[in-house]
Amino acid sequence: MPPALAHPPTFRQLHLGLDLSGAGAVPASWTGGPRVARQFDAGRTADLVADAERALLDLVTFDDAFALKPTGRELRGHLDSAVGVSRLARTTSRIGLVASLDPSRVPREHVITALASLDRATGGRAAWQLEPRAGEAARILPAVNGVRAGLPGPRTPLVVVRAATYMDLVEVAHRADVVRLRATDLGQAAAMRRALRAVAAGAGRDPDSIRVLLEARVVLAADETGAQLRAELAGVTAEAADTLTHIGTARGFAAIIAQAAVEDAVDGFHLLPAHLDADVPVITHRLVPMLRRAGLFRSEYPGTSLRATLGVPEQTVPGAAGRAAGVRPAAARPATTRAPQAAAQPAPARRRSRRTAGAAPAQPRPVVVRELETA
Numbered sequence: 001m002p003p004a005l006a007h008p009p010t011f012r013q014l015h016l017g018l019d020l021s022g023a024g025a026v027p028a029s030w031t032g033g034p035r036v037a038r039q040f041d042a043g044r045t046a047d048l049v050a051d052a053e054r055a056l057l058d059l060v061t062f063d064d065a066f067a068l069k070p071t072g073r074e075l076r077g078h079l080d081s082a083v084g085v086s087r088l089a090r091t092t093s094r095i096g097l098v099a100s101l102d103p104s105r106v107p108r109e110h111v112i113t114a115l116a117s118l119d120r121a122t123g124g125r126a127a128w129q130l131e132p133r134a135g136e137a138a139r140i141l142p143a144v145n146g147v148r149a150g151l152p153g154p155r156t157p158l159v160v161v162r163a164a165t166y167m168d169l170v171e172v173a174h175r176a177d178v179v180r181l182r183a184t185d186l187g188q189a190a191a192m193r194r195a196l197r198a199v200a201a202g203a204g205r206d207p208d209s210i211r212v213l214l215e216a217r218v219v220l221a222a223d224e225t226g227a228q229l230r231a232e233l234a235g236v237t238a239e240a241a242d243t244l245t246h247i248g249t250a251r252g253f254a255a256i257i258a259q260a261a262v263e264d265a266v267d268g269f270h271l272l273p274a275h276l277d278a279d280v281p282v283i284t285h286r287l288v289p290m291l292r293r294a295g296l297f298r299s300e301y302p303g304t305s306l307r308a309t310l311g312v313p314e315q316t317v318p319g320a321a322g323r324a325a326g327v328r329p330a331a332a333r334p335a336t337t338r339a340p341q342a343a344a345q346p347a348p349a350r351r352r353s354r355r356t357a358g359a360a361p362a363q364p365r366p367v368v369v370r371e372l373e374t375a
Helices: 042-054 081-088 108-122 143-150 166-175 186-202 224-234 250-263 276-293 306-310 320-324 367-374
Strands: 015-019 059-061 066-071 074-079 096-100 126-130 158-163 178-181 211-220 244-248 268-273
Touching (some): 015 211, 015 276, 042 059, 042 276, 081 096, 081 108, 096 108, 108 126, 108 143, 158 306, 166 186, 178 186, 186 211, 211 224, 211 250, 250 276
Parallel strands (some): 015 059, 059 096, 096 126, 126 158, 178 211, 211 268
Antiparallel strands (some): 066 074
16 A cells, blocks of 8 residues: 655646446457457446446446347347447446447437437436547548537537547547547657647637546556466557557556656546456556545546536537527538647657556656555
């Protein structure tokens, strides 16, 4: 257990999200590698979400489909994550529930109906996740304004978007409330967050209205040797990772989170467990209490909606005022903001060892980091 801090922390608390896209899998069928068809287990999913809510995590995310019923060697039928989230709304009260709906594959009317239903079922805790593939952000994300304009009422679900390149930041900065950022270390993440905030400000948005969560793959164990063995069995390596990867102890990862807070690198982390049954309990029962004792994470939910939890205000929806008066909103004009110049981009970070993947460059650090690492 880390010792108590001698002085209160002078940095802000961070947000924590959890990816439960493998929650529909039987325990042995998901290890964090490529997606495979999964047999849906509603009870297991509910248990994992309840554990995350008891730990006061901000939100949990799900991908766009779960396999429902195995037939021979094939899995037929799908349960989209919107249906899964609506079920979870009945057994939760504070945690954010994020469903993926692809506007390039799902009709706009279906997306609008599903989001409105989720918002009512969750009391404002639902969010809409988009996962554009490389180069698709400019094609997919403009659909966000059309969906928002079609939603009745003053409240709109938050939009969560994955971003991995500087080109993604242009569309993301215009339309996202929460950004799931892929970066291999804190330095790269901080540079991309600065670029995102600059683009948002140039587009007339308040940069402080966007939350940037760094995606982090985690393989956690009581010691480094155990974590390394689990990683090898799961096929997870830091060297080939497309985002920050921590293979080690909860205390070691808490030190990385503390460093991010000290450097104001990101607004929080979105965790991708290598194995749900092994890693989620370590996150909720060991990592989170460490962060809370160090003043890095909340001790209660600040409200009942996801916007209150994240501190994100409502976005102005184009045409909302006219819609209330029966006026059809005009088509949104394409964004003209340019991507950050390539010259401003930092050079790709050199790959680090498995035990130090994601760590920021060495420098004098506040007492909270040292205590988390040495206790």
